[in-house]
Amino acid sequence: MTRLQAETVPNYQMFIGGRWVASHSGGQYAVFNPARGSVLARVPRGDAEDVGAAVDAAKRAFEDQGWRKMDPSKRGRILFKVSQLLRERLSDLAKLETLNTGKPLGQAKGDIAMSARHFEYFAGLADKVQGSTIPVPGNRLDYTLKEPIGVTAHVVPWNYPLVMAARSIAPALAVGNTVVAKPASFTPLTLLKFAEACKEAGIPDGVVNVVTGGGDELGGALIGHPDVKLTALTGSVETGMKVMKIASSNLSRVILELGGKNPHIVFADAELEKATTAVLNGIFTNAGQMCWAGSRLLVEAGVKDALMTKLVAGANEMKLGDGLEPDTSMGPLVAQSQRDRVADYVAVGTAEGARIAAGGAAPTEEELSGGYYYRPTILDGVTQNMRVAQEEIFGPVLTVSTFEGQDDAIAQANDSEYGLWAGVWTRDLRKAHTMAAELEAGIVAVNEEPITFPQTPFGGFKKSGNASEQGIDAVSSFVRVKNVSVNLD
Ligand code: NAD
Numbered sequence: 431m432t433r434l435q436a437e438t439v440p441n442y443q444m445f446i447g448g449r450w451v452a453s454h455s456g457g458q459y460a461v462f463n464p465a466r467g468s469v470l471a472r473v474p475r476g477d478a479e480d481v482g483a484a485v486d487a488a489k490r491a492f493e494d495q496g497w498r499k500m501d502p503s504k505r506g507r508i509l510f511k512v513s514q515l516l517r518e519r520l521s522d523l524a525k526l527e528t529l530n531t532g533k534p535l536g537q538a539k540g541d542i543a544m545s546a547r548h549f550e551y552f553a554g555l556a557d558k559v560q561g562s563t564i565p566v567p568g569n570r571l572d573y574t575l576k577e578p579i580g581v582t583a584h585v586v587p588w589n590y591p592l593v594m595a596a597r598s599i600a601p602a603l604a605v606g607n608t609v610v611a612k613p614a615s616f617t618p619l620t621l622l623k624f625a626e627a628c629k630e631a632g633i634p635d636g637v638v639n640v641v642t643g644g645g646d647e648l649g650g651a652l653i654g655h656p657d658v659k660l661t662a663l664t665g666s667v668e669t670g671m672k673v674m675k676i677a678s679s680n681l682s683r684v685i686l687e688l689g690g691k692n693p694h695i696v697f698a699d700a701e702l703e704k705a706t707t708a709v710l711n712g713i714f715t716n717a718g719q720m721c722w723a724g725s726r727l728l729v730e731a732g733v734k735d736a737l738m739t740k741l742v743a744g745a746n747e748m749k750l751g752d753g754l755e756p757d758t759s760m761g762p763l764v765a766q767s768q769r770d771r772v773a774d775y776v777a778v779g780t781a782e783g784a785r786i787a788a789g790g791a792a793p794t795e796e797e798l799s800g801g802y803y804y805r806p807t808i809l810d811g812v813t814q815n816m817r818v819a820q821e822e823i824f825g826p827v828l829t830v831s832t833f834e835g836q837d838d839a840i841a842q843a844n845d846s847e848y849g850l851w852a853g854v855w856t857r858d859l860r861k862a863h864t865m866a867a868e869l870e871a872g873i874v875a876v877n878e879e880p881i882t883f884p885q886t887p888f889g890g891f892k893k894s895g896n897a898s899e900q901g902i903d904a905v906s907s908f909v910r911v912k913n914v915s916v917n918l919d
Contacts, residue, residue: 445625447487448635464532476643478651488608491636498606506556511631513549528753532761545596551884552600578606588614598662690850693843694724700855718826722851772825779818849891
């Protein structure tokens with residue numbers, strides 16, 4: 431790196447107890463701009479001691495009662511203020527998200543707007559989480575109280591750095607918990623900026639804390655901390671299993687939002703133009719780094735050739751580039767390691783007998799040579815027994831298989847250890863609803879692009895997770911229920 435670059439790389443700090451701090455060891459690490467492979471910033475490399483300080487701050491803020499016993503309408507207004515600040519800063523935050531993840535700016539703007547929407551939605555719920563009175567025998571009054579549970583940990587992936595954090599932090603705060611958040615080590619920047627907004631909005635010191643560093647280094651200290659009462663992890667199945675094991679030492683609650691290998695099912699009677707757009711967006715948005723990517727195309731044999739022609743043309747037309755360039759339709763992968771992973775899977779697929787119908791390599795253009803780009807890729811001739819049909823590639827790779835009739839579509843779609851999302855394209859209403867009922871997925875989209883809202887549940891079946899986030903019921907994950915029985919005699 432040149433001297434000038436070294437001087438202009440900003441240093442970020444962690445946010446603990448309402449203060450910006452370095453790691454106690456003074457250690458830092460570099461985060462990169464994946465479009466160029468250049469250093470974007472330096473952030474503290476936290477360790478168990480830093481995690482301990484953050485959990486202590488969150489515990490004190492919980493015990494202090496200023497947040498949890500606050501008039502819930504006021505708590506809601508503060509959360510609403512957070513959402514307003516995110517909207518006011520949308521341009522800057524989206525630019526930072528693009529610089530750190532590589533995603534096109536338009537997609538990053540959508541992420542920040544969605545983060546603000548999560549805060550708006552749960553701000554409105556802050557004074558609506560209520561218990562019930564229960565009819566019981568005798569002269570008794572029986573009722574329930576819904577109480578916050580304490581310090582909650584939020585462990586966040588790198589594909590949607592701010593929005594995945596906002597999705598679980600907003601309901602946790604709405605009901606009066608305190609928070610220690612850990613961004614993915616590749617992409618910590620927008621979550622640190624979010625902490626700034628929390629402070630400005632009036633969230634008391636210690637209620638929101640952000641620690642940075644590696645998952646394996648911080649994970650045990652955070653999730654296994656005796657004062658952490660709940661962990662919300664969005665990440666891979668492998669990490670989910672580790673987190674559950676760590677949490678078992680305290681029997682603390684675990685909310686897991688994990689990976690997917692999602693079928694996008696196109697019947698012969700589908701509107702092919704619309705289906706084509708949805709299939710392309712479903713796999714190439716965010717360079718395919720999406721838990722709910724429609725990564726497995728199942729197409730009814732009769733329309734396979736027609737659909738493939740459109741998909742291959744669409745994939746080849748995509749413009750790879752820096753997410754800040756206005757004509758970029760797909761950015762780089764987040765890191766060299768992710769690009770290697772994608773390339774390895776494409777090699778596995780071809781060795782298994784799949785045929786590359788589009789992409790299948792990194793681009794060769796000189797201007798893309800510094801970044802972690804990989805071409806939008808379509809693997810044809812894929813069958814259920816292949817690894818590329820079963821394992822989450824987490825990149826811009828669509829596998830294509832054919833089916834014959836509804837039962838075959840259901841059988842292939844459900845032949846997966848994952849169960850997060852499924853898309854169905856048909857004009858037949860009966861078929862559509864039968865598919866929705868039979869598919870083993872927490873989210874089903876019918877004649878619809880992958881779309882979600884703060885008010886609609888988002889969660890996976892099978893190894894894709896153990897809970898739903900978003901929606902009115904999401905708050906119940908973040909409260910404990912107390913039953914009070916009063917004898918009136
Ligand atoms: P990951 O599992 O590698 O990491 C997720 C988070 O866990 C990161 O913050 C990481 O530092 C942390 N972590 C890693 N090891 C840990 C450990 N031993 N203890 C505690 N924390 C640890 O996942 P990723 O690569 O960041 O993200 C991609 C994965 O996330 C994919 O599988 C994707 O499908 C999934 N994902 C799921 C959803 C959903 O809503 N279901 C959304 C986005 C991403």
